[in-house]
Amino acid sequence: DQQVKQNSPSLSVQEGRISILNCDYTNSMFDYFLWYKKYPAEGPTFLISISSIKDKNEDGRFTVFLNKSAKHLSLHIVPSQPGDSAVYFCAASARTSYDKVIFGPGTSLSVIP
Amino acid sequence: GAGVSQSPSNKVTEKGKDVELRCDPISGHTALYWYRQSLGQGLEFLIYFQGNSAPDKSGLPSDRFSAERTGGSVSTLTIQRTQQEDSAVYLCASSHQTGEDGYTFGSGTRLTVV
Numbered sequence A: 001d002q003q004v005k006q007n008s009p010s011l012s013v014q015e016g017r018i019s020i021l022n023c024d025y026t027n028s029m030f031d032y033f034l035w036y037k038k039y040p041a042e043g044p045t046f047l048i049s050i051s052s053i054k055d056k057n058e059d060g061r062f063t064v065f066l067n068k069s070a071k072h073l074s075l076h077i078v079p080s081q082p083g084d085s086a087v088y089f090c091a092a093s094a095r096t097s098y099d100k101v102i103f104g105p106g107t108s109l110s111v112i113p
Numbered sequence B: 001g002a003g004v005s006q007s008p009s010n011k012v013t014e015k016g017k018d019v020e021l022r023c024d025p026i027s028g029h030t031a032l033y034w035y036r037q038s039l040g041q042g043l044e045f046l047i048y049f050q051g052n053s054a055p056d057k058s059g060l061p062s063d064r065f066s067a068e069r070t071g072g073s074v075s076t077l078t079i080q081r082t083q084q085e086d087s088a089v090y091l092c093a094s095s096h097q098t099g100e101d102g103y104t105f106g107s108g109t110r111l112t113v114v
Helices: none
Strands: A010-014 A019-025 A032-038 A045-051 A056-059 A062-067 A072-077 A086-093 A107-112 B005-007 B010-013 B019-024 B031-037 B043-050 B053-056 B065-069 B075-079 B088-095 B109-113
Touching (some): A010 A019, A019 A032, A032 A062, B005 B088, B031 B075
Parallel strands (some): A010 A107, B010 B109
Antiparallel strands (some): A019 A072, B019 B075, B031 B088, B043 B053, B088 B109
């Protein structure tokens, strides 16, 4: 049973437009959420995180929104750039226990010049 | 080094052989994690170390998989009697104890069992 779901395996966006990547989770114990970006043949790199006490966290072109009641979070990239083309993983953990982080299956983003 | 180092980067092995995958975490990171990514799949949690102890081994797929960490640093993931379904990219990550800055991943070991 997948605890972290990313229902869109892929997404294509024009350069300059907004990219919205969605993520849903099922475990109500999760209280810390992260997004990672992965290029081919490289390990994932940490992008941005959000604690459950917040509903929004912004870092430059990247903003993560959290809707706890819906168990849903999203990553917005504005404006999208060709270098943003990568696989994006949503991840979640229950900070009250330990640091095991559960990853979603990933969404492959293609930003078209 | 500055990052998480994994070796080998690629490994092709025959079915039934044992393999050892190595991870060198970032110096000072107390937490170390092993994940694997099979073709077309997400990241599957395998095992987590805090120091030298492994409080969570729940993700190891079978008793053919084992891992150890010595000196609070280097970790080795061992797969005995490899099977074709073990083929995947095995990723190691490390973090400070709290992990709130996220993990730092290595580039992974691509294991192919033929």
